[in-house]
Structure formats: structure tokens, C-alpha cells
Amino acid sequence: MGWFIVDGHEDVAMTLLQDEGRDFGAPAPTGRGLSLPDARRGGLGVILATIFAPEGYWHGRSAMAAAREQFRLYEDLLDKHEEHLFRVESRGDLALCRAGGPIGIVHLVEGADPIASPDVLDWWVDQGGRVVGLAWNTPNRYSGGTNDDRGLSAEGRELLEAMHEHGVLCDVSHLNRRAVDDVLLAAQGPVVASHSNAHAVYPHRRNLVDEHVRAIADRNGLVCVMLHDDHLRDGRAGIDDVARHIDHFVSVAGPEHVGIGSDIDGGFGTDRVPSGIDSIADLGKIGETLLARGYAEKDAHAILGGNWMRVLREALPA
Ligand SMILES: [Zn+2]
Numbered sequence: 001m002g003w004f005i006v007d008g009h010e011d012v013a014m015t016l017l018q019d020e021g022r023d024f025g026a027p028a029p030t031g032r033g034l035s036l037p038d039a040r041r042g043g044l045g046v047i048l049a050t051i052f053a054p055e056g057y058w059h060g061r062s063a064m065a066a067a068r069e070q071f072r073l074y075e076d077l078l079d080k081h082e083e084h085l086f087r088v089e090s091r092g093d094l095a096l097c098r099a100g101g102p103i104g105i106v107h108l109v110e111g112a113d114p115i116a117s118p119d120v121l122d123w124w125v126d127q128g129g130r131v132v133g134l135a136w137n138t139p140n141r142y143s144g145g146t147n148d149d150r151g152l153s154a155e156g157r158e159l160l161e162a163m164h165e166h167g168v169l170c171d172v173s174h175l176n177r178r179a180v181d182d183v184l185l186a187a188q189g190p191v192v193a194s195h196s197n198a199h200a201v202y203p204h205r206r207n208l209v210d211e212h213v214r215a216i217a218d219r220n221g222l223v224c225v226m227l228h229d230d231h232l233r234d235g236r237a238g239i240d241d242v243a244r245h246i247d248h249f250v251s252v253a254g255p256e257h258v259g260i261g262s263d264i265d266g267g268f269g270t271d272r273v274p275s276g277i278d279s280i281a282d283l284g285k286i287g288e289t290l291l292a293r294g295y296a297e298k299d300a301h302a303i304l305g306g307n308w309m310r311v312l313r314e315a316l317p318a
Pocket of ligand 1: 110174195263266
């Protein structure tokens with residue numbers, strides 16, 4: 001079956017910067033799973049490619065310096081591979097993403113540390129930022145993150161408002177429970193979880209509780225399963241474990257509010273990705289597994305890409 005896949009979370013810039021000299025146009029090195037040949041072979045239509053720049057994370061550099069370096073890398077990548085990759089900034093750009101066509105890159109800012117204040121969000125929008133997660137594992141001026149229990153700050157609420165004005169989607173993956181509660185109360189637009197699994201299936205701190213899954217679906221948003229063993233089960237995971245998380249999300253949110261955000265190469269090797277998935281070229285196997293479990297074809301296609309297309313179409317400017 002040919003799939004048109006939207007991967008809601010890939011740390012393309014970070015992973016390429018980590019391995020000096022790594023060429024996105026060449027097959028991924030052993031143990032890694034992100035490359036342009038794999039993306040093309042796997043039927044990827046759109047990639048949400050991150051700017052991952054928590055303060056001090058990257059060789060102690062400032063969040064802004066790290067973010068600029070990643071934007072620069074994407075610029076080079078888009079130049080070098082202009083035949084196969086292009087930046088999606090509008091609904092019109094999104095309409096050009098089709099099976100076998102060039103792959104659309106939508107920028108997702110994972111953790112708003114480098115966004116100095118809500119007033120400068122327009123600069124980020126000009127650079128192509130279309131999705132922002134307020135915090136990563138560590139808290140910042142806007143919100144608590146995964147590893148603490150702080151909620152949203154006053155500045156976080158202002159940033160949410162600015163995001164709504166600019167049509168920027170809010171990503172709640174990495175926010176702690178209290179912060180997700182706050183976002184769901186304060187945010188006016190749709191909300192997504194770009195890479196988070198189901199807490200009811202495996203109670204990891206990064207996974208989403210049903211109440212949040214339901215609230216995200218109520219706002220016509222999206223919850224996206226990610227492919228790190230540690231967030232899927234105790235021990236080594238397989239594709240069936242990914243499907244169990246999808247089954248649960250579907251039972252709570254309906255098939256139209258579930259997607260994929262693989263996070264492959266997001267700081268872990270393919271030895272921590274469910275067995276059977278060796279690279280992003282294998283994401284279609286998740287669809288095949290859903291079909292084998294009795295999913296309707298239209299639902300499997302929606303989960304693998306159609307739902308992200310809907311959410312992006314509604315959020316992006318004309
Ligand atoms: Zn992440």
C-alpha cells in the first residue's frame with residue numbers, strides 16, 4: 001500500500017549537527033534512522049522539523065545562538081535538496097505536498113526558550129515557525145516542562161495569545177500535567193501533542209492522560225504517538241505496542257484526532273525504536289499493522305497523514 005505520511009516530529013537539524021559531516025542526502029549512518037533517501041522511500045509528504053534549542057543544552061550555547069544555527073542548517077538543506085524538499089509556510093504551500101512530490105518542511109519550535117518575548121514572535125513566524133511548544137523538559141519563562149510541576153506563567157499566556165494571532169499551533173508534548181491543564185484553559189486555537197503516547201497504556205511522565213487526550217480532540221487537535229521504547233512499554237517494544245497506543249487514543253479521541261510524531265533520531269538510536277522499524281522509511285508499517293488489526297483504510301490513512309494535513313490546513317495562513 002502506498003502511504004502519504006506526515007511525521008509530526010523530527011529533530012532533523014539537531015541530529016545532523018550532532019554528527020559532524022553527516023549528509024542528509026546520504027543513507028543514515030548505522031543505528032540512526034533519519035535521511036532524505038529514507039524519507040522519500042517511506043512516502044513522507046510532510047515533516048515537522050524542529051528547532052530544538054533549550055537554553056544551554058547545545059554545548060552551553062544560548063538558546064538563540066542554537067536556534068540560529070539550526071535555521072541556517074535548514075536553509076542549507078533546502079538549498080542543497082531543492083528538488084526534494086521545500087519549506088511549507090502557507091495553505092498554498094501545503095497543497096503542493098503530494099505522494100511522490102517534494103517533501104514539505106514545517107518548522108516546529110520545541111521549547112520556546114529562544115523566543116525572547118511574545119513581542120518577537122513575528123520574527124519566528126517570518127523564519128517559518130508554525131508550531132511552538134512552550135517548554136521542553138526544563139522550565140522557562142513561559143511554562144513548566146516535563147520534569148517539574150510548574151504551570152503557565154503570565155508571559156506564557158501572552159505568548160499563547162500571540163501564537164493565536166499569528167496562527168501558530170501550540171504543541172503540548174513535554175509540558176507537565178498542570179501546564180497542559182493551563183494551556184487547555186487559556187489557548188484559543190487548536191492544540192496538538194506532536195510526540196506523546198497514552199498514559200493509560202504505559203504510565204510514563206511524558207505520556208498523555210485521557211482527560212487531556214479528550215480535551216485536545218474536543219478542540220479538533222491531534223495527539224501523535226512517538227517511537228521511543230521508553231515511552232511505549234517496559235522493555236523492548238514492537239510495532240504492536242505502537243498500535244496499542246494508537247488503539248487507545250482512537251478509543252478516547254476518535255480516529256480523526258490521532259497522528260504520528262516519530263521523533264526518530266531525536267537523541268536516541270534505532271536500537272530504542274520499536275523493532276521492525278529501522279528508519280523513517282518503515283513508518284508505513286504502522287499503517288499496515290493498523291489494517292491487519294481491522295482499521296478501515298480511510299482511518300489508517302488519516303492517522304498516518306490525513307489528520308495532520310487537516311490540522312495544518314486549518315492553522316496555516318492562506
Ligand atoms: Zn521531544
